[in-house]
Amino acid sequence: MSDNVASAMPAPPAPPSLRGWGAEFRSTFALAWPLVIAQIAQNALQATDVIMMGWLGPEALAAGTLASSFIMPLFLFGVGVVGAVAPLTAQARGARDIKAIRRVVRQGFWAAILLTLLLAPIILQIRTVYGWLGQDAVLVARAEEYVQLAVLMLAPAMGVIVLRSLLSTFDSTRVILVITVGGVIVNAVANYLLMFGHFxxxxxxxxxxxxxxxxxxLFMLAVMLAYVLRHRRFKRFNILIRFWKPDWPRFREIFRIGTPIGLTVLAEVGLFAAAAILMGRLGTDELAAHAVALQCASLAFMVPLGLGIAATVRVGIAYGRRDAEGIRKAGWTNFVLxxxxxxxxxxxxxxxxPAIVSVFLDPKLPENQSALVLAATYLAIAGLFQLVDGAQVWAAHSLRGLSDTKVPMIMAIFGYWCVGLPVAWLMGFVLNLRGVGIWLGLAAGLAFVAVLLVGRFAMRERLGLLQRIAQDPSTFN
Known part of the structure; x- marks a missing residue:
């Protein structure tokens, strides 16, 4: 790296290995709390759509649910792939390589465009796929109406992930929070005006x-891009300069690291989708109770997910700095939080x-009593696996900071589909524990993955995950 490139970078903070645990806790918390709230706000975007679709009537809500169920897994795969920008920019920051940051972000946009071109034709086949699955033709037709336009959000939404990764790398997470909350407001107003024809x-x-x-x-992408291009801390990166110039090594690196992340996300989403299908075989009350408990667990999951994003950044910066002790402190600090x-x-x-689930189902209605009892039971089991769920997301994100994604992907797919789902079937239907057994299967799958991933991070040195650092033995204490 040339001297002029190094001098262009803002001076990084003192290496974590030279800072105390308290300083690392403060840095991690300052980085993470806006990300946590932003993740909750992101959930609010989807919740707003669901609520307003419900105002249109049961048929519209059912069609919207079908459309969302089809588009979201593929979209989340794309988000996982471009999410590789986060560890790569963090490592570049640790190495004080301004050119690498610019090139990674630029190739992140390229990846978003390519993924849109690949995923959009698949998403537009919703009528064909749901026809094969025997779904109601009227609902599928209405779902197709939604998807034909919603598919246009793929590129800007993934572009937001690219810019969010850059902002997170440089601790500018409050901006992410403000823009995401702004997006919630824009979405609610636009829904109100366009869905119902007001004004x-x-x-x-x-x-x-x-x-x-x-x-x-588009709003979130435009505002985020304007901020990055105009703010003095970021405009020095010139992220759009020579935008059409390829950088094939970094383009391939994004897909090398990001594709396993996307497949991991797909595996987890698929597990919970399969659990919902199994619940549907048990009855309406079980499925309704499952939906309520899962919504509560998903909301709580936003906190470790936000912390996980922060772990990727903190570990990635230390990795780029070749600071083995910094990796240790960044990873385990996030784990404790x-x-x-x-x-x-x-x-x-x-x-x-029982009090929590009564927010979703009116306890005064006699027809809700069975679902309320089941939901409270499932939520208690969800409480038991909260720790392993948090541990697996922390470990996965910490390993991403080390660009280690392929083996964690294999562990996750095996744990979810070869442990979690079979256990759910065995306990739910063979042992006749019904919904409780299915939730115990989910817990078993998450626990299995958590043990493997936490163990992998704990043994990162002997597994050779720090080979880049090992080239400079002076970084070890």
């Missing part, structure tokens, strides 16, 4: 919801489950 606009119903989704992602929160959420689910 003289045409009533577009599900098409209006799709347009609102596209406009919201995550376990502390998940312990609280686990205790809350176990002790206050």
């Amino acid at each position: 003289g606009l045409p009533r577009l119903e599900l098409r209006g919801a799709a347009i609102a989704t596209v406009l919201t992602n 995550g376990m502390a929160f998940m312990s609280i959420s686990a205790l809350s689910f176990v002790l206050f489950g």
